[in-house]
Amino acid sequence: MAWSQHLIIVPILLPMIAGAALLLIDETSHALKALVSLASTILLLVAGMVLMRMAADVPDGSEALSFSYAVANWPAPFAIVLVLDRLSALMLVLTAILGLAALTFSLARWHRAGPHFHSLFQFLLMGLGGAFLTGDLFNLFVFFEVTLAASYGLLLHGSGVFRVRSGLHYISINLAASLLFLVGVSLIYGVTGTLNMADLADRLPGLADDDRVLFQAGAAILGIAFLVKAAMWPLGFWLTPAYMAAAAPVGAIFVILTKVGVYVLLRLTLLLFGSPAGELTGFGGVALLWGGIATIVFATAGVLASQALGRLAGYSVLISAGTLLAAVGMGDASVVSGALFYLVSSTLSTAALFLLIELVERAREPGADLLAVTMEAYGEEGEESEEREDEEVGVVMPGALAVLGVAFGCIALLLAGMPPLSGFVAKFAMLTGMLNLDGMGDPSEIPGRTWLLVALVILSGLAALIAMMRTGIRTFWAPLQPVLPRVLVVEVAPILVLIGLCLAMTVGAGTIVSYTDATARSLHDPASYIRGVLGGSAPGQAPP
Amino acid sequence: MTHAADLPAWAALLTAFLVLVGAGLALLGAIGTLRFASFYERVHAPTLGTSWGTGAIVLASIVCFSVLGSRLVVHEILIGVFVTITTPVTLMLLARAALYRDRTEGEEDVPSRSLLRRPTVNVGLDDDRDAEAPSSRDEDRA
Amino acid sequence: MTAVILTWSVTIAQLMLVAAMGCNAYRLIRGPRAQDRVLCLDAMYVSAMLLVLTVGIRTGSAVYFEAALIIAVLGFVSSIALAKFLMRGEVIE
Amino acid sequence: MELTLALAIGVLTGSGVWLVLRPRTYQLVIGLSLLSYAVNLFILSMGRLRGAAAPVLGADGNWNPADYADPLPQALVLTAIVIGFATTALLLVVLLVARGLTRSDHVDGRESR
Amino acid sequence: MEFYALLLIIGLPFLAGMTAVLLPSDSRAPATWLAGLTTAACLASTIWLYPAVSSGGAVRHRIEWVPSLGLDFTLRMDGFAWIFTFLITGIGLLVVIYTRYYISPEDPVRRFYLFFLGFMGSMLGVVLSGNLILLVVFWELTSIFSFLLIGYWHHNQAARDGARMALTITAMGGLALLAGVLVVGHIVGSYDLEVVLASGDTIRDHPLYVTALLLILLGALTKSAQFPFHFWLPNAMAAPTPVSAFLHSATLVKAGVFLLARLWPVLSGTPEWFTILGLAGMASLVLGAYLAMFQQDLKGLLAYSTISHLGLITLLLSLGSPLAAVAAIFHMLNHATFKASLFMAAGIIDHEAGTRDLRRLSGLFRYMPITGTLVMVASAAMAGVPLLNGFLSKEMFFAEAIETHADSWVDTIAPYAAVLGSALAVTYSIRLIHSIFLGAPPPESFPREPHEPPFWMRFPVGFLVIACLVVGIFPGLTIGPFLHVAVSSVLGAETPEYSLAVWHGFTLALGMSVIALIAGTLLYLVAGDYLERSESAPIFGRIQGQRLFERATVAVSWRWARLIEEVLGTRRLQPQMRLLVAAAIAAGAIPVVASGLGFAGSVGEFDFAFAGLWCVGMVCAVAAAHQAKFHRLAALALLGGTGLVTCVTFVWLSAPDLAATQLVVEIVTTVLILLGLRWLPKRSESLVDPEGLAARMRRLRDLSLAVVAGVGMTALSYAVLVSAAPESIADFFVEKAYSEGGGRNVVNVILVDFRGFDTMGEITVLGIVAVTIFALLRRFRPAPDTIERPEQQRIQRSYDEADPDREAGATAAEYLYVPSVIMQWMFPVVIVLAAYLFLRGHDAPGGGFVAGVAMAAGFILQYMAAGTIWVEDRLRILPVLWIGGGLLIAALCGTASVLLGDPFLTSYFRYVDLPILGKMPLASATVFDLGVFTLVVGATVLILIAIAHQSIRRLRAARLEGGRQVEEQQQWS
């Protein structure tokens, strides 16, 4: 077995070992802990890159498009297999990037706010890695739990009323969802006799009618569990309070959590209910589409109604979740490709926002949020007594504030989907995909719900712009002598890097879109996935 | 239960008898918990099950498996031993707790603390009278 | 013949034990006092243990022994926890 | 037996759901515990019911899967039990801390009505 | 080569902008030079590019960006683009020169030039992009930069509001434009400008034409401040004057009409186009001019006049005739020249006189004659006085207005609107001149003593005014060829014959001009003084666009949003749970309801004992649910009853491992919850949820939800139970468990080998939770009502104290005096039991997990027997280390196989002959299980003891009034 094959286990094993080792290191030696944690995360990123290259190097038309790794060396479908393909590789790299950014940020102060931060952080990465790699339904549950458990710990990191209260809700709801997960998975096992996703997809067409009904019930219940994680309306109210309560770096890494739900839904719907699924083709798509739409509507309202930046950020997460769900619900390759681009872009930008918020809060005078709105309401007769009304000389912006301002502006553009950053390309890619399902020049009629979705995607962007502008003006422009925030380089650097990545995504959009295109195509070819897992045919072979 | 056939008659009957005795004692004990009026009486009831109730069934099991495996299988003894050792702990702690609670609630039928300070002898009356403590006084601090 | 007797007696024994658990459950629900509940929970553990043993006899397999043993050795832990809670309001001081 | 177990699962679920919808944190804990019993039994039942067929292999060499109860659901339930225990403990502690901070044992940290 | 020139034109401004930021904060001169040279370079290369486009061709180059989406970085310069490029760079250069003197020395100009150059780059991008999406990109950039420039003086409220309004509206338009372009792309199948321009008929005939048109017009009209989106422009006057001169006269606002002209061949000529644009144009033309008359702020007047003139252009474009298009394009150029000059002049006046208020300005001519002259000429051009460029294009406008294009009422009123608009234009132009320069200087003198500005500040104005004159007198020689190139690049084949002569003889158009001039003059003579005093314009003045806008935005983006959030969302847990349950029920029910559920299948014999068992179980469960509110302890005991029944069920259904595990977990959980109960004091009756109908309805609803959920689960499980089992992967496990897994207990082999990966994750969860609990409790602050000892302990203490020969705590000691002996002697027994369960695990029920929890229970037993402090004086347990160690053991055991070249977690086993022990199975899985054991012991102990420690911490806290006491927990870390 080639060493490169073993690389597939690294995204799970590395953080696990790091996390365990961190438990053995004494509480007081923060530096060492930080070092270990940082090293592990960097290595994780490297491994992710290599895996991505592996996955990307598989020629498009080849028989199997996924590498499978049989843990404990038992043959699939009996063993638990890890499956690497373009999608999982993409998610791994994204996770590593986010992790590195959040971790770096936390080194400023957060990692000392409570015991075992680094261990929990590593375990979270482990859980995410497992969730993205595993090809086994129950193993997926286990890694969901690992992720959730770590997220509970991180959410409560630093304690405090707000965290604990929202943590209580977060935990309760996710516990209930986990139970549903179990019910769904076991029901599916009871009907099909397998837990391996590929095997499952393989067995579905041969299902008897009664069994199919039960399977559908199981799949639907399982879907509910995922939708809770993906925070679809009306199952996602827990998200905003929890995320805004979390410490900045935690909030940043949490951005990927909702994407796990979306990832699984994308993976499973296309694998199980793709074209070959016979009776089951397209199962649940409509629900996802309308649920996503509802989510966008609700979250858009939320974004506009938010006074606190944290809430705004939370609702932005919801918007992106809703958009992705709707895209998954549409399910066409062109849409999915755009959605994947959007997933990456929105994840990076929202994470950056969560990090930025804390720094910005340091630069605001209290109550600025409320003012931002009331002032707008009665903006004309805003009493300007103290302001240097007719002074026609620009004010010098302090360096730190200027940097934050620029970052804030960039993130606003990203959320609004305005050029020049990747948010625009992402939305454009998605929308053009929705309007031209079979590529440009596709003359087919466009159904009303697609129009609705297009409109919502654009309007949600506008809402984000308005909300961000409101806060931004209030924060960076209004104050006469702005509060000078104390900001460390390790805090700003990750934010700028994330934004820089978004810029890079705009410039290199061609490359990325071709990657996501290939990913979408492979997702729409379940057979290749199944072959990769069950057929034992190594990726890269030309079809016979 | 296919293996029942493998048992010689005496073993089968002995097992059957022991099992019934054990179960019967346990059941009687349980009924006792229903019948007895006061807690201090109810405390006695379960010991039927924990003493020879357990003993009988353990013996049954021993007989059964020893004969089946045609070798002495006595590890069930341990069950009997540990039940005999551990049950008293529970009952002692529980009875004492009950005593304390009755005292604090001014139950007059329970012997006062001072009895044990100055050793004398006291005969409690049959306390059918304090049957079913009004559940309004049901405490569960939690 | 004897096999039938054994089978039946085991079945009857199981019914009796279940009945015993039922009686315990009654006190468990009705109380009246917490101590009655705890007492009956403990008794219920024993009945359950005996039930497990009878299952072992019925199936003629020794694999259920561990379960019974665990009840015998550790079953009282929760009971004394409850008892101590009643007495002291705190399980571990 | 099937019917009994199915009913049992149903009743446990029902009581659990009822409690989960109650406003007190303690009710939540008890409810979730009941629910996890229900789910564990549900998982087990997905392997169909087999009495006297514990999946512990006998001495003789030929092991026919038909002679044993489905071991896989049992393994799944074991995992579920462990995770259930962990999460129950966490929830309990969180509600303790919440009560310490909010002075209330309402799930929202304040009396709603 | 030409292409690089294009790249330079677009790229250089951005680069320069970046470099400007790097300059020191007080660097007006270098920044000006930088900006100036950049603009000059762009201008130069534009001029250099003229030959390439003069022959009707286009310079075009394409860089692949996102080919699969039809988005390319295509630059394309044809005549029309060229003339706009020339306009932008040319006026840009003048504005830069002007700015040098306008901006005060202490102004931190870096930011200004960054935005300014950035805007210029984006504006050039709009003009030069050869791909519609690229155009949208630059379009949005212009909105952003104009936002930043308007808000440049963000320390004053007006600037902030103006900026916000401008961006909100233009961005909205931009997004609409994007949508429109997407629709066009869908219709045409490409976003490439040339392809789109080539397929006009396809678009106009397509059912989606109107959608596309509306969206694109929304973009264009907002950008060009056309009615009803006009009001952002006057509010943008808070920007520094150079910005107004550049953006709000020459460039930004022209982007809209530019786009209309650009897409004219594709979109125009339909009734929709004619009606919408016609109305918008006409309204803007008249309303703008009308409101301009009443402005008291000089820049405000200019802003409204801009709206009016852009309306004129829009109206021209709406007509859809080639000649009208020519006139439109021509007027774009003319308006740019005179309006830019006027704005800059306004800036000069503001600087010199210290005010822009027409009421306070007067008789300025004697102080600044040259500037005065220039302004008069420019205003004349604005008014459309002959021999000035404004006259020419207005002449063509009249001519076209008369023509009938599509006989509708819009078409009929067009000429009247044209005359009216021009007349009003004359009025406000005269007012501007008269009010500022003529008449006596005001009684109270100006804030500053006004005088001529420095030459170079006046130069740009002068230059443009001369341009107005020259073009106005020799149109054919000067602007003619360039205009022709531009026009023909737009109209292509259908370029009409037109002459730029000043004199066309006595035409109706000329008559209209004369009427307009006279009417305007008369109007001023009549109403001049009234205008001078009026606070706001009658009728239309009442309708203040921005006020409506503000109210609208607040309503939509705030009140409605709040409402939706309130209605569609909740922050309380119960509704969320309710929704979750309902969703789950629906999910399970819908497929079943859709296609029915079959219960056909084999049923095992009915087992009375089992049924009886579950009667007990169910009763306990229901009772627990009923008691959980007020009798927590009872609920706990009942829960234990249910758990016990579940354990027996596991035995019944031949799952011994489950029974064992469930038992130990059951025991530990009970202790755990009891530990927790100590911190949840008696439920005070005050918290009784209110009775009454509402509450009862709530309960009824929850009850029905619960019942339905229960029924659902019953149905599902029963359906599966009676159905035939599918061929399961589990068979493989049974077959291979012993031969290849080396264990007889299949379940355990699955746990440590076949699916050991699950177990690894599961123990990780346990570890994480333990650590989390530890971390959480370290900061634990008990509620005040739980801080003192439990009631029982207080009573017993008081008793002990009352008794002379008893020391405090005697009761406690006495209570455990005898039992603790047995509890302690059980400790080694539990250890042996744990060892047994662990070692037997692979072949018989048991295993690392059960053993671990049993061991932990042993520890807890000691804690209960003798108390925390006593135990920890004797046993030093370091659970966190156990957790870490256990995880490491498990992980490394798995990694070992990787080193041997097998997949992770591959287990090896063989029989080895040991001296005395004989043949012993050795499975590497046992090492893995050891890891499990270690972690489970650590985690369980940590969880329970962390809670138990709160009691001691409470005591210490009580002793040193709530001081943070963590050291007794330190030993746990």
Place this chain on the structure above:
Amino acid sequence: MNRIFPYPVLTAALLVMWMLLTSFSAGQFLLGGCIALAASHAMTALQPSKPRLRRWQLIPWLVGIVLLDILRSNIAVASIIVHGRRRERVSGFVTIPLDLRDRTGLAVLACIITSTPGTAWIEYDHDTGVLLIHVLDLVEEDEWVALIKTRYEAQLMEIFE
């Protein structure tokens, strides 16, 4: 010796337990020996009052008696339950001044009394050494005092003191 086998009796008992659980083989003897030893070493950490077994040969004898008594009282109590209230019966508390002080001995006594249906160990005051028990069927109370003091306490004092 003491440092290797801190609790010889305990170690032996645990070894027996182990071999009962597994099998009586040389291998299990070794394995069980190690485990039992480890367990008893763990016990030293708790350092409970170490009982000195004088005359341990009495133990089987005592066990015999107890089993018998328990059997008898099983029958007695069973009959009580069966007959219910038809038969007049007085239950009550009895205080017994004990001379036995050894905690282990007391523990054993507690086990005996509690395991015997009909008598329940309620409370013990270790200052005065007075024991309070509850008797289900209290005919003549001095009988009970005598029974317990002679039949059990005496033996235990011989064994443990």
